[in-house]
Structure formats: structure tokens, C-alpha cells
Amino acid sequence: FRTSSNGCEYRERVLTMDTMNPNVKRVEYAVRGPIVQRAVQIERELKMGIKKPFTEVIRANIGDCHAMGQKPITFFRQVLALCSYPDLLEDGKFPEDAKSRARRILQACGGGSLGAYSTSQGIEMIRQDIARYIERRDGGITCDPDNIYLSTGASDAIVTMLKLLVSGEGMSRTGVMISIPQYPLYSATLAELGAVQISYYLDEDNCWSLDISELRRALQEAKKHCSPRALCIINPGNPTGQVQSRQCIEGVIRFAAAEKLFLMADEVYQDNVYADGCKFHSFKKVLFEMGLEYSEKVELASFHSTSKCYMGECGFRGGYMEVVNLDPEVKVQLTKLVSVRLCPPVPGQALLDVVVNPPQPDEPSYDTFIKERTDTLATLAEKANMTQEILNQVPGIKCNPVQGAMYTFPRIHLPPKAILEAKLLGLKEQTPDMFYCMKLLEETGICLVPGSGFGQRDGTYHFRMTILPPKEKLKIVLAKIKEFHQHFMAQYS
Amino acid sequence: FRTSSNGCEYRERVLTMDTMNPNVKRVEYAVRGPIVQRAVQIERELKMGIKKPFTEVIRANIGDCHAMGQKPITFFRQVLALCSYPDLLEDGKFPEDAKSRARRILQACGGGSLGAYSTSQGIEMIRQDIARYIERRDGGITCDPDNIYLSTGASDAIVTMLKLLVSGEGMSRTGVMISIPQYPLYSATLAELGAVQISYYLDEDNCWSLDISELRRALQEAKKHCSPRALCIINPGNPTGQVQSRQCIEGVIRFAAAEKLFLMADEVYQDNVYADGCKFHSFKKVLFEMGLEYSEKVELASFHSTSKCYMGECGFRGGYMEVVNLDPEVKVQLTKLVSVRLCPPVPGQALLDVVVNPPQPDEPSYDTFIKERTDTLATLAEKANMTQEILNQVPGIKCNPVQGAMYTFPRIHLPPKAILEAKLLGLKEQTPDMFYCMKLLEETGICLVPGSGFGQRDGTYHFRMTILPPKEKLKIVLAKIKEFHQHFMAQYS
Numbered sequence: 001f002r003t004s005s006n007g008c009e010y011r012e013r014v015l016t017m018d019t020m021n022p023n024v025k026r027v028e029y030a031v032r033g034p035i036v037q038r039a040v041q042i043e044r045e046l047k048m049g050i051k052k053p054f055t056e057v058i059r060a061n062i063g064d065c066h067a068m069g070q071k072p073i074t075f076f077r078q079v080l081a082l083c084s085y086p087d088l089l090e091d092g093k094f095p096e097d098a099k100s101r102a103r104r105i106l107q108a109c110g111g112g113s114l115g116a117y118s119t120s121q122g123i124e125m126i127r128q129d130i131a132r133y134i135e136r137r138d139g140g141i142t143c144d145p146d147n148i149y150l151s152t153g154a155s156d157a158i159v160t161m162l163k164l165l166v167s168g169e170g171m172s173r174t175g176v177m178i179s180i181p182q183y184p185l186y187s188a189t190l191a192e193l194g195a196v197q198i199s200y201y202l203d204e205d206n207c208w209s210l211d212i213s214e215l216r217r218a219l220q221e222a223k224k225h226c227s228p229r230a231l232c233i234i235n236p237g238n239p240t241g242q243v244q245s246r247q248c249i250e251g252v253i254r255f256a257a258a259e260k261l262f263l264m265a266d267e268v269y270q271d272n273v274y275a276d277g278c279k280f281h282s283f284k285k286v287l288f289e290m291g292l293e294y295s296e297k298v299e300l301a302s303f304h305s306t307s308k309c310y311m312g313e314c315g316f317r318g319g320y321m322e323v324v325n326l327d328p329e330v331k332v333q334l335t336k337l338v339s340v341r342l343c344p345p346v347p348g349q350a351l352l353d354v355v356v357n358p359p360q361p362d363e364p365s366y367d368t369f370i371k372e373r374t375d376t377l378a379t380l381a382e383k384a385n386m387t388q389e390i391l392n393q394v395p396g397i398k399c400n401p402v403q404g405a406m407y408t409f410p411r412i413h414l415p416p417k418a419i420l421e422a423k424l425l426g427l428k429e430q431t432p433d434m435f436y437c438m439k440l441l442e443e444t445g446i447c448l449v450p451g452s453g454f455g456q457r458d459g460t461y462h463f464r465m466t467i468l469p470p471k472e473k474l475k476i477v478l479a480k481i482k483e484f485h486q487h488f489m490a491q492y493s
Numbered sequence: 494f495r496t497s498s499n500g501c502e503y504r505e506r507v508l509t510m511d512t513m514n515p516n517v518k519r520v521e522y523a524v525r526g527p528i529v530q531r532a533v534q535i536e537r538e539l540k541m542g543i544k545k546p547f548t549e550v551i552r553a554n555i556g557d558c559h560a561m562g563q564k565p566i567t568f569f570r571q572v573l574a575l576c577s578y579p580d581l582l583e584d585g586k587f588p589e590d591a592k593s594r595a596r597r598i599l600q601a602c603g604g605g606s607l608g609a610y611s612t613s614q615g616i617e618m619i620r621q622d623i624a625r626y627i628e629r630r631d632g633g634i635t636c637d638p639d640n641i642y643l644s645t646g647a648s649d650a651i652v653t654m655l656k657l658l659v660s661g662e663g664m665s666r667t668g669v670m671i672s673i674p675q676y677p678l679y680s681a682t683l684a685e686l687g688a689v690q691i692s693y694y695l696d697e698d699n700c701w702s703l704d705i706s707e708l709r710r711a712l713q714e715a716k717k718h719c720s721p722r723a724l725c726i727i728n729p730g731n732p733t734g735q736v737q738s739r740q741c742i743e744g745v746i747r748f749a750a751a752e753k754l755f756l757m758a759d760e761v762y763q764d765n766v767y768a769d770g771c772k773f774h775s776f777k778k779v780l781f782e783m784g785l786e787y788s789e790k791v792e793l794a795s796f797h798s799t800s801k802c803y804m805g806e807c808g809f810r811g812g813y814m815e816v817v818n819l820d821p822e823v824k825v826q827l828t829k830l831v832s833v834r835l836c837p838p839v840p841g842q843a844l845l846d847v848v849v850n851p852p853q854p855d856e857p858s859y860d861t862f863i864k865e866r867t868d869t870l871a872t873l874a875e876k877a878n879m880t881q882e883i884l885n886q887v888p889g890i891k892c893n894p895v896q897g898a899m900y901t902f903p904r905i906h907l908p909p910k911a912i913l914e915a916k917l918l919g920l921k922e923q924t925p926d927m928f929y930c931m932k933l934l935e936e937t938g939i940c941l942v943p944g945s946g947f948g949q950r951d952g953t954y955h956f957r958m959t960i961l962p963p964k965e966k967l968k969i970v971l972a973k974i975k976e977f978h979q980h981f982m983a984q985y986s
């Protein structure tokens with residue numbers, strides 16, 4: 001207890017900004033940062049009847065498919081309902097294939113209940129189903145269920161792998177290569193772990209492609225002050241929407257092998273490929289097709305999730321990673337580490353099981369399943385195309401084709417006067433693109449994320465926008481952005 | 494690439510035991526440790542037809558209620574099924590109260606779907622429901638929904654709070670006081686974070702009660718080599734099953750206030766109180782009843798979960814924490830930190846909502862709900878009693894009453910010859926109680942956790958056993974332990 005200047009006693013808190021874990025301070029996560037907090041406030045203000053130039057906030061800041069009106073896949077939800085309340089297994093209304101999936105999942109659960117813990121690595125039967133799914137995806141290349149770890153969304157597994165990888169102090173502190181722009185989970189986790197972020201820039205002029213010479217440049221520079229040990233790739237790209245060519249992936253693998261880097265491939269958008277001539281190639285498949293020299297040596301962890309693709313089930317926090325060539329002793333440590341958090345959410349595991357084991361042609365739910373999946377992916381492709389077309393019509397906005405994933409990351413050319421005004425506002429976070437996005441939010445209700453939250457080349461400005469709003473609403477959003485941008489340019493030119 | 498002795502090239506791995514995060518090596522989690530891994534192997538061997546002196550493995554190692562045959566609460570699962578597959582809302586078979594809960598939850602979800610992300614802190618409506626629940630529990634003491642953070646089981650929230658608290662190096666490295674015996678999540682997390690564990694011993698001779706003078710001793714000693722900043726309490730106790738008196742809690746709070754310690758109260762077993770004269774007192778309530786001197790000053794985080802109590806829904810990974818007197822700036826940091834993992838699993842949030850907002854007397858599901866809850870808790874109480882009674886009949890086993898929670902932690906007196914043999918086996922982990930439990934597993938199929946996994950006074954040996962097997966099976970388990978123990982004593986005396 002201390003006595004303050006006005007004589008009354010107060011107790012200093014134990015946990016303050018001064019005593020808090022300093023790494024936490026360095027963590028930033030723009031996707032849910034200040035602009036989203038302001039969006040929440042505005043929603044409350046609208047509810048309270050405060051007049052705005054718009055009637056609703058449109059959240060194009062986060063890849064939250066169902067929140068934007070995308071419908072869940074019927075079959076998946078039927079199986080989840082059956083697993084949640086098995087009395088429904090007696091109900092004639094549910095199709096037999098949903099029932100048989102649910103029975104099979106429940107048999108693999110302790111006490112036949114979703115409420116039991118699973119093994120920490122995830123339910124064995126589900127890991128087997130995932131392994132077969134990966135084998136089908138990769139043209140028969142073997143997948144060992146013991147190399148699969150289920151997780152709480154992909155984020156959890158990514159954090160776990162990074163946690164294992166980070167060690168050393170000073171010059172020997174682990175450095176991790178991440179793309180710029182990147183998905184801020186990576187920078188946030190590296191900050192929290194006190195690891196060194198090694199930024200390599202994607203080539204905006206070439207559709208956000210990855211250039212091996214840029215990897216080399218970034219690595220050489222980093223070697224002067226840390227110990228680079230891992231290389232993270234997001235393909236299809238977030239926030240940039242590019243889909244990597246097979247050739248590019250081969251180059252990355254060769255680079256990782258030559259430079260002794262652990263590869264982390266974030267492939268959560270693997271079904272979200274829209275552009276003609278683009279195809280998803282898994283790092284695992286390419287690695288194994290490059291011959292033993294690579295397939296027996298390069299260490300790879302790749303990540304997938306129930307949150308994206310055509311299912312978009314973010315709330316269930318389902319996900320998995322596959323590890324390849326992981327040191328067996330390290331694998332024991334990994335299994336031990338994940339056991340501390342007991343197990344990934346079992347409903348998410350169940351959902352993952354139906355994702356990797358969907359209705360087959362001879363089953364009653366097949367036609368509906370195929371129709372729902374096809375429609376969802378076709379609509380996304382249409383919206384990807386519409387987004388780039390309309391935005392590219394706006395003078396001062398330029399965006400690459402949305403080849404895949406769920407976002408566009410257009411470059412916005414901001415007049416010097418606007419950049420100056422942002423700087424004059426003086427807030428630490430008030431980068432010019434934050435200034436732009438905040439103004440857009442206040443004037444139109446559209447919530448985007450400034451490019452600075454993902455990283456961008458100095459002097460360039462962007463925003464990330466999802467392509468998820470329903471088609472008619474997306475058209476309105478794009479028209480509003482167009483109008484806002486023109487007005488903004490006029491105001492600051 | 495290096496050349497090995499036999500002339501062929503091999504590549505050293507990037508991630509090995511030598512390069513891995515050294516803190517991960519130090520993590521131990523006995524509840525799923527070597528003995529459980531052996532249990533899994535034995536199960537496989539039984540399936541393969543290998544003959545054993547038993548026909549099934551009985552897992553009394555982990556508080557996994559449903560896996561041990563406890564039935565889910567019907568109402569909760571109805572609501573979850575309705576939320577998972579809202580078409581069922583049109584189904585006449587579901588009671589109206591389940592439907593209205595489900596509708597209300599879905600309205601609070603983005604796009605009316607469990608598949609949407611929630612806000613990172615958890616769905617606002619659910620936080621409001623939790624706040625009202627806490628107010629009812631604590632006799633009207635105010636609870637602010639903004640102080641509630643939903644989590645992926647209680648473990649997740651405990652790890653997050655510890656993460657915020659740990660900083661400094663050398664003498665100023667954060668020390669965290671935990672009970673011995675403890676639930677190994679605490680020691681594991683402190684090891685991972687590189688924090689200093691400060692052990693205070695519970696008083697086995699006094700029903701595992703907490704003695705303030707022991708807290709003082711532990712703290713004084715710790716101050717010589719670290720900076721003590723937090724005090725963790727588990728009440729009702731895990732693995733020790735004691736229920737703290739109000740007086741004891743007051744003492745702990747006074748101690749924390751005087752010594753400037755952040756309090757962490759793990760109260761996940763709050764409904765699991767069985768012994769006559771014992772009552773659960775929340776730290777929050779006691780703190781607020783001690784007057785402004787404490788209620789405005791002591792920083793407290795308390796934790797709850799859907800995994801224990803009468804619901805036992807471990808697989809859903811639902812949980813929350815309430816923070817009290819948290820520095821507002823730190824709170825912003827906490828909210829930012831949890832936003833990186835996006836949101837806790839939404840089905841777990843939905844489940845938590847019905848736990849805190851169960852059927853009311855005027856609702857159709859009320860009678861069934863009360864009956865199920867009462868039966869489950871009564872059965873647990875009966876099993877708690879039976880466990881202590883039977884174990885105390887065995888010469889060389891002594892256990893305290895199981896006042897609460899789901900475990901007994903009996904002391905076992907091992908003959909010197911057994912202790913010697915364990916040591917001769919030479920494995921690092923082969924403590925005498927591990928030796929004992931491993932032998933028990935091999936001979937009877939019963940899977941317990943050795944006391945060394947939770948910590949115990951030097952030279953004493955224990956095991957943790959859950960009281961969860963069904964009554965008839967529990968009787969058999971206890972009889973088998975009795976027989977095994979007598980045989981073991983004879984063999985080594």
C-alpha cells in the first residue's frame with residue numbers, strides 16, 4: 001500500500017502495463033483491431049437510434065462465411081445434430097447416410113458421447129479418415145494417421161508448431177520467414193513467442209506471386225541478426241488471394257531444403273480456387289513428387305481447417321495439421337505438449353470427419369451435398385470476379401485477380417494531403433490506410449481492414465476486403481466504396 | 494548436408510531435441526503421461542487377442558465423466574441439436590423451452606449460425622447470462638458481463654492469464670504459487686512460459702487443508718530467487734478433493750492483499766461438493782463480503798467450465814473466466830491477446846449458455862432437468878463416500894474424505910524393497926508410485942495416475958483415482974486395488 005499525493009491510500013496493482021509480459025504488448029491482430037472495435041460501437045449507436053448516413057454495418061473485415069449469409073451444408077449439420085442428441089437416430093426424418101456417419105463417430109467417442117475427452121491428438125478413427133482424404137487429394141501418396149494432429153481451428157496448430165520451433169537468444173534466436181502481406185496470426189504469434197520475424201515480400205506486380213530471389217534476399221539479411229529456421233507459406237494466399245503454381249512450390253521446397261528451413265504450409269483455402277488455369281497443389285504432394293532427395297528430408301507441417309472452403313464453419317474451431325519428416329523424439333514432445341490442453345473440441349472433430357468423409361454417389365445425401373457445395377463455390381467464384389472487376393474500374397484503386405481464398409487486397413493510391421492529415425492526427429495506429437478505412441466505416445458502415453495490419457511495402461497502401469457478402473449486397477458495397485473513394489480523392493487532392 | 498560414417502549423405506533435421514524450444518522439454522502432464530500411453534497400448538493388445546489377466550482397461554486416470562458412463566443432461570443436448578440443425582425447430586417433438594433457448598442463442602450468432610465466429614471475448618448475450626448466473630450464485634454481488642471471457646475449457650483461460658503475468662529475468666522472473674499436490678496444467682504451463690513455480694504444500698493430515706503459515710513459508714523462500722506475483726488455488730481441490738472453508742478463503746485473500754499477489758481461483762468443481770458441512774464459497778463472493786479494503790483492490794481471476802459438475806461435458810471445451818479489479822489497460826491487452834485465436838468454440842459457448850440458464854420451474858423441461866442433475870450429483874456423492882470407505886479398509890492405504898471434486902488422492906505406504914526396485918529400474922520417470930501404478934495397470938487393467946505427477950511431500954507416495962466409474966464397476970475397481978495392494982505388500986515386504 002502506498003500513500004498518494006492527496007493523502008488517501010491506494011494499492012498498486014500487481015498486473016499493470018509495466019509488469020505485464022512485454023511480448024504481449026507487441027502482439028497486434030488487425031483483423032479484430034481498432035477498426036472492428038469501432039464497428040461494434042457504431043452498431044450499438046445505431047441500435048440506440050443515433051442517426052448515421054447508413055442503416056447497418058457491413059463486416060467485410062473477416063472471413064466469416066455464415067455471418068455473411070452462407071448456408072451450412074445440410075448433411076454436416078444433420079450429422080452434428082444426431083451426434084449431439086443421439087435420440088434422433090430413431091427419427092425417420094434423417095437420411096440413413098447421416099445416421100451411419102453419426103453412429104460411427106459416436107462409437108469412436110468415449111462413452112458414445114461428444115461430451116467425452118478425445119485423445120489429445122484427436123480421435124483415431126477421424127485421423128484415419130483424414131489420412132485417406134489426404135491420400136485421395138494427393139493422388140495416392142501415403143499419409144500416416146499418426147502424423148495427423150487435430151486442433152482448435154488451424155490457428156491452434158500453427159501456434160503449437162511455432163512454439164516448438166522457437167529457441168535461442170540474441171544472434172541464435174529463431175527467425176521465421178513470413179510473407180508480406182501476411183495473415184497477422186503469424187506476426188502476432190512470433191511477437192508473443194519473442195521470435196524474430198523475417199519478412200519476405202510478395203510481388204504485387206505479378207499477381208502477388210512468390211519470388212525465390214526475394215526469399216533469398218530476406219534470408220541473407222536475416223542471417224546477420226538471428227537464426228532462420230522456418231518458412232511459412234499461405235497458399236491460396238491470405239490476404240492476397242493468389243494461388244501458387246506448382247513450379248513456384250517446387251522452388252520453395254528446393255530453397256527450404258538448401259537453406260535448412262522447416263516448412264509450414266497454411267492450406268486452409270485449398271478448395272477456394274476460382275481463376276481459370278489455377279489449381280491447388282499441396283506442398284505434401286509436390287514434395288513427394290520431387291523424389292527421395294526431398295521427400296525423405298524436408299520437414300513439413302501443413303494445416304487445414306473446417307472454417308473456410310465451401311463449409312465455412314468457423315465457429316466449430318475444427319482443424320488439423322499433418323507433419324512430415326518430423327524428428328520422432330520431437331513428435332513425442334509435440335504429443336506431450338498438446339496433451340496439456342486435453343483435446344480439441346470434439347464437435348469440431350466430428351465436423352472434420354464428415355468434411356473428409358462426405359456423402360458418396362450411392363448414398364441418399366449425395367445429390368444435395370454436391371449441389372450445395374458446387375453452388376457455394378460457384379457463387380464465391382462469381383463474387384471473386386465481380387469484386388476485382390468493379391474495384392479495378394475505380395481510378396486510384398488497383399487490384400490483382402482474386403485467384404483463390406476469400407479476399408481482395410487492392411492497392412489504393414492516397415493523395416499526399418490525405419497521408420499528411422493521417423499523420424497529423426498523430427495516433428500511433430493512424431496509418432494513412434487506417435485513416436482511409438476509418439473514414440469509410442464512419443461514412444458508409446463498411447468495415448474493412450487496413451493493409452498496414454497485414455504488412456505492405458513502405459509507401460504503398462491497401463485494404464483487405466472479403467468477397468463474402470451476398471451478391472446483391474456485395475454489389476452495393478463495391479458501389480459505395482467506389483463512390484467513397486472518388487469523394488475521398490476529390491477531398492484530398 | 495553432411496556425410497555420415499557409411500559414406501551416404503544425410504541431412505540433419507531443423508527441429509530436433511537440441512534445437513527445440515527448451516521450455517517444451519520441461520513440460521510434464523501426468524494425467525496423459527506414460528501410464529496412459531501404456532494403457533492405450535494394452536487396449537490395442539487386448540483387441541489383437543493378446544491374453545491378459547483382465548478383459549478391459551478401466552480408465553480412472555482422468556475426470557472424463559461421459560466416457561465413464563455418465564449421461565448428458567437431456568435439455569442441454571436438445572438445445573445443442575436444435576442449434577446445430579435449426580430445421581428441427583419445426584419439429585413438434587422438442588419441448589418449447591429447448592426451442593426458445595436455441596432460438597435465442599442462434600439470434601446472438603452471426604448469420605444465425607453456430608458456424609460463425611463470435612466476438613473473441615465470447616457472445617455478448619451469453620456473457621450477460623453468465624453474469625446473472627454468477628450474481629445468483631454469489632447472493633446478488635454485481636457481475637459485469639464485460640469482465641467475463643469465454644474460453645476453450647477452463648485450461649485455455651488459465652494459460653492466458655498466466656501468459657499475461659509472466660515477465661522478467663533472473664531474480665525478477667515471475668514466480669507463481671501453486672499447491673502441492675496440484676493439477677499439472679499449472680506446472681506444465683509455468684514450465685512452458687519459463688516462470689518460477691513456487692510450491693506450497695497442502696496439509697494431508699488435515700484433510701488437505703490450506704495453511705496460511707505454509708503459504709508464508711513458501712513465499713519467503715521464493716523471494717530469495719524470483720519475484721512472486723500470483724497465487725493459484727483450486728477449490729474444490731484437484732487431485733485432493735478438499736473443499737475450502739470460508740475462513741480459509743478469507744485468510745488466502747488477506748494474504749494475497751498483504752503480499753501483493755494476483756489471485757487465480759480455479760473453481761471448475763463448484764457444484765461437486767458432497768461432504769456434510771461443506772459448502773462451496775466462491776472467491777469472488779468472499780472477496781466482496783470482506784469490504785472495500787479488499788473488494789476494490791485484490792485482483793482476481795476465477796475460472797469455470799462445462800467439463801465438470803453435473804454436466805461433465807468435457808468434449809465441448811466450454812469455459813469462462815471472470816476478472817475482478819483487472820487494470821483497464823491490461824484488460825485491453827487481454828482482449829487483444831484472445832482475439833488472435835479468433836473465438837472459443839461456439840457449440841461450447843452455446844452449452845455454457847444453457848448451463849447458466851437452465852429450465853425454470855414453469856418450463857416443461859424443468860422436472861426432468863432437476864431429476865437428472867440431482868441423480869448425477871447424488872450418485873457422485875455416493876461414489877465419493879464408497880471410495881474413501883473401501884480404500885481406508887486396506888492396510889497401507891489411507892485417504893482423506895472426498896469432500897468434493899471427482900478424485901481421491903490416497904497415500905500409499907510402499908515397502909523399502911519396492912522403492913528400491915523402482916529405483917533399480919533406473920528410468921527417469923520410474924518413481925516408486927509410478928512403479929506401483931504401472932504394475933497395477935499390467936495386472937488389473939486399472940489406469941491411475943501416480944502421485945508424483947501432481948507433486949507430493951518427499952518420501953510420500955500417492956495415486957489419483959477418479960470416482961467416476963459406474964457404481965458397480967467402481968466397487969470392482971476398489972476390490973481389485975485392495976487385492977493388488979495386499980499382494981504388492983506381501984511381495985515386497
